[in-house]
Amino acid sequence: MSTVLAAPRAWRRREGLRALVWLSPWLAGFAVFFLYPLAATVYFSFHRYDLFTLEFIGLDNYRYFLSDERALVSIGNTLWLVVFMVPAQVLFALGLAQLVTRLKAGAGLFRTIFYLPSLIPTVAGTVSFVFLLNPATGPVNQLLELVGVTGPDWFGDKDWSKPSLTLLGMWGAGNTMVIFLAALLDVPRHLYEAAALDGAGAWRQFRSITLPTISPVLVFSAVTGVIYALQYFTQAMIAARVASGATDSPGSSFTPGYPETSTLTLPQWLFHAGFRDFSMGYACVLALLLFAASMVFTLILLRRFRAFDREVS
Amino acid sequence: MNRRFITFAVPVIVMTGTALTACTAGKESAPALGSQPRASGSAAAALPAATLELWHGFSADSEVKAFEDAIAGFRTKFPQITVKLTKGVQDDQITQAVRGGTAPDVASSFTTDNVAQWCRSGVFQDLTPVIEQDGIDLSVLPEAARAYTEFEGKRCTMPMLADAYGLYYNKALMKGNEPPKTLTELAELAKKLTVRDADGTIKVAGFIPSVQYYENSPAHLGPMVGAKWYNPDGTSAIGSDPAWKRLLQWQKELIDWYGYDKLDKFRKSLGDEWSAEHPFHKGKVAMVLDGEWRNAMIANDAKDLDYGTAPLPVADDRPELYGSGFTAGTVIGVPKGAKHPQHAWELVKYLTTDTKGLVTLSNALRNVPTTKAAMESPELKKDPQFQTFLDIFSHPKTSTLPANVNSVFNQEAFSSFVQAWEKGSVKDLDEGLAGVDKQINDKLKLSGG
Numbered sequence: 001m002s003t004v005l006a007a008p009r010a011w012r013r014r015e016g017l018r019a020l021v022w023l024s025p026w027l028a029g030f031a032v033f034f035l036y037p038l039a040a041t042v043y044f045s046f047h048r049y050d051l052f053t054l055e056f057i058g059l060d061n062y063r064y065f066l067s068d069e070r071a072l073v074s075i076g077n078t079l080w081l082v083v084f085m086v087p088a089q090v091l092f093a094l095g096l097a098q099l100v101t102r103l104k105a106g107a108g109l110f111r112t113i114f115y116l117p118s119l120i121p122t123v124a125g126t127v128s129f130v131f132l133l134n135p136a137t138g139p140v141n142q143l144l145e146l147v148g149v150t151g152p153d154w155f156g157d158k159d160w161s162k163p164s165l166t167l168l169g170m171w172g173a174g175n176t177m178v179i180f181l182a183a184l185l186d187v188p189r190h191l192y193e194a195a196a197l198d199g200a201g202a203w204r205q206f207r208s209i210t211l212p213t214i215s216p217v218l219v220f221s222a223v224t225g226v227i228y229a230l231q232y233f234t235q236a237m238i239a240a241r242v243a244s245g246a247t248d249s250p251g252s253s254f255t256p257g258y259p260e261t262s263t264l265t266l267p268q269w270l271f272h273a274g275f276r277d278f279s280m281g282y283a284c285v286l287a288l289l290l291f292a293a294s295m296v297f298t299l300i301l302l303r304r305f306r307a308f309d310r311e312v313s
Numbered sequence: 314m315n316r317r318f319i320t321f322a323v324p325v326i327v328m329t330g331t332a333l334t335a336c337t338a339g340k341e342s343a344p345a346l347g348s349q350p351r352a353s354g355s356a357a358a359a360l361p362a363a364t365l366e367l368w369h370g371f372s373a374d375s376e377v378k379a380f381e382d383a384i385a386g387f388r389t390k391f392p393q394i395t396v397k398l399t400k401g402v403q404d405d406q407i408t409q410a411v412r413g414g415t416a417p418d419v420a421s422s423f424t425t426d427n428v429a430q431w432c433r434s435g436v437f438q439d440l441t442p443v444i445e446q447d448g449i450d451l452s453v454l455p456e457a458a459r460a461y462t463e464f465e466g467k468r469c470t471m472p473m474l475a476d477a478y479g480l481y482y483n484k485a486l487m488k489g490n491e492p493p494k495t496l497t498e499l500a501e502l503a504k505k506l507t508v509r510d511a512d513g514t515i516k517v518a519g520f521i522p523s524v525q526y527y528e529n530s531p532a533h534l535g536p537m538v539g540a541k542w543y544n545p546d547g548t549s550a551i552g553s554d555p556a557w558k559r560l561l562q563w564q565k566e567l568i569d570w571y572g573y574d575k576l577d578k579f580r581k582s583l584g585d586e587w588s589a590e591h592p593f594h595k596g597k598v599a600m601v602l603d604g605e606w607r608n609a610m611i612a613n614d615a616k617d618l619d620y621g622t623a624p625l626p627v628a629d630d631r632p633e634l635y636g637s638g639f640t641a642g643t644v645i646g647v648p649k650g651a652k653h654p655q656h657a658w659e660l661v662k663y664l665t666t667d668t669k670g671l672v673t674l675s676n677a678l679r680n681v682p683t684t685k686a687a688m689e690s691p692e693l694k695k696d697p698q699f700q701t702f703l704d705i706f707s708h709p710k711t712s713t714l715p716a717n718v719n720s721v722f723n724q725e726a727f728s729s730f731v732q733a734w735e736k737g738s739v740k741d742l743d744e745g746l747a748g749v750d751k752q753i754n755d756k757l758k759l760s761g762g
Contacts, residue, residue, distance in 0.1 A: 048761055050433075153578070
């Protein structure tokens with residue numbers, strides 16, 4: 001009897017071990033590229049570390065964070081982008097996709113037009129956008145002036161800089177639009193036909209058929225959008241640099257966040273702490289905060305969408 | 314030797330191999346500066362043949378050629394040494410290379426912002442022993458140039474070329490007025506020379522006082538009032554030095570006269586600082602604060618511009634400051650891990666103290682040479698406009714931004730505050746300046762004092 005039982009147990013152990021061995025490259029990668037950096041980040045966050053010398057300072061980096069005004073401002077700005085820019089981008093992309101699916105003619109042309117901005121390299125796109133919105137020489141404000149509207153100082157006014165970055169994000173929402181387009185085209189047509197026969201209007205059809213069907217794509221777009229917003233760096237840095245006209249020269253270094261720290265995001269401040277100030281320990285505190293924020297937002301979104309799925313089904 | 318062996322052995326071998334490959338990226342420890350034979354006096358041949366790697370930040374073809382030309386003299390003196398130049402290198406690349414054990418033999422940087430950090434952490438080697446060994450008299454360098462190349466007694470870099478800042482004025486727009494010597498004169502003249510449309514839109518500005526305008530950073534403006542950045546213990550002196558307050562009040566008064574919004578709109582309509590469209594070239598601004606390099610840019614891009622140069626105006630109650638200004642410049646040193654540190658030092662010594670090399674570089678790049686001998690050399694191309702900057706550089710009151718481990722952070726903290734101040738977002742100047750002090754001091758504490 002025991003011999004009979006021992007055989008499958010030994011077999012299972014062997015199979016388990018074998019699976020583990022074949023999984024080991026991935027496990028090694030996970031350990032080297034995720035677990036080790038995470039542990040090292042936690043470790044360095046308790047140290048003063050300038051890439052060369054290491055000194056244990058306990059919670060000093062964490063204490064400093066609480067008094068670092070610009071870190072707090074950068075968190076506020078990043079949250080603003082998460083709360084306003086991500087929904088704006090997702091809704092705009094969904095709207096565009098809906099529009100393209102409804103077009104009787106020229107859908108291909110419009111799809112191309114809407115998608116093209118996302119092909120433009122980020123830096124080039126941002127620089128062009130800032131030039132277009134230049135309050136003195138940009139064509140947008142000149143056109144507004146023709147119709148009697150005084151355009152704002154888009155990237156130069158602290159109240160307008162983040163909405164301007166949001167506009168830039170919406171302009172480049174072509175990738176998300178294509179994903180939504182694929183999802184929308186995948187919704188079975190007969191469901192709409194049946195709903196129409198039952199007297200459901202456009203909004204009811206959208207709410208009860210389109211949204212539940214494309215909800216996995218919505219979750220994907222929202223989660224990736226939030227992670228993207230939490231890592232928002234290049235556009236804010238380039239827009240601030242171009243709009244401020246500042247350059248680095250001896251005794252004159254560019255201050256990120258122009259105007260008045262309104263575009264300073266957490267990743268920019270993290271980069272600055274680590275690679276401009278060489279306060280690696282403090283940068284690790286900011287990195288941990290960013291990691292925690294990403295986790296929290298992702299979990300919240302997943303729960304919200306799960307609840308939404310249950311509600312509609 | 315069966316399937317089981319293969320099943321376990323293959324991944325284990327692959328992983329072990331990968332791990333070993335990664336681990337073998339170790340480094341042999343490089344010789345320290347002073348541990349190799351040195352070429353004393355005329356015995357240049359005492360150094361064995363070697364290939365040196367020099368990283369620098371110059372990237373334009375003309376700059377790279379100028380650097381090559383300057384090194385030609387070194388190659389003649391040390392024919393057994395080959396120098397390989399790598400252009401367009403930024404500061405963080407130098408730091409990363411030293412950390413990764415792939416440091417070049419010699420590295421230079423355009424800014425002085427990282428000197429303190431490099432000296433403290435040992436990214437660049439302390440040159441003091443070899444300077445003493447070779448009997449180099451550092452008094453050939455102006456005090457400010459000595460100050461921005463060392464930190465806490467460690468001289469880890471040497472100044473190669475310097476930038477000095479002065480006033481450029483457009484003679485046609487000046488309408489016969491002499492360049493101002495005091496801040497009061499500057500403000501009055503700026504108002505007088507400003508041209509507006511009927512609706513108040515600025516067409517030509519006399520002088521733009523905003524720190525957001527090109528070279529008008531607090532560091533460059535501070536010497537006009539003799540303002541101090543730090544106390545002797547390294548803490549911020551910005552809030553306690555009344556000179557800063559005076560400068561900011563003067564600046565705000567002039568900005569308010571223009572109208573912040575109008576001035577901001579005008580500023581944003583102006584051409585790029587580094588292009589031919591620079592507003593001074595185009596006659597859009599009558600007076601500007603700028604570095605000596607503007608002379609070369611005007612010669613290239615606006616040959617017909619009739620302009621003059623002068624020292625910056627100074628605080629009315631500090632006439633002794635007139636003639637001085639801000640200076641900083643390119644620094645060069647021997648990074649930790651340099652393969653041939655003694656050869657590298659000979660190259661650094663040549664580039665920073667050899668009159669011919671410095672003059673060659675200065676003539677080509679139109680930057681200020683750093684030694685007195687080079688400044689007085691008959692071979693140095695001088696004209697009255699460039700001479701102004703040579704005089705500013707060698708003025709005893711000329712100052713620099715003192716080396717500080719948080720140099721970039723401190724400048725940014727202050728600049729951000731001044732931007733808010735000039736816009737009118739700061740209600741209480743004293744309180745605001747105290748806030749800047751706190752930011753700088755907190756950061757200093759975090760950095761270990």
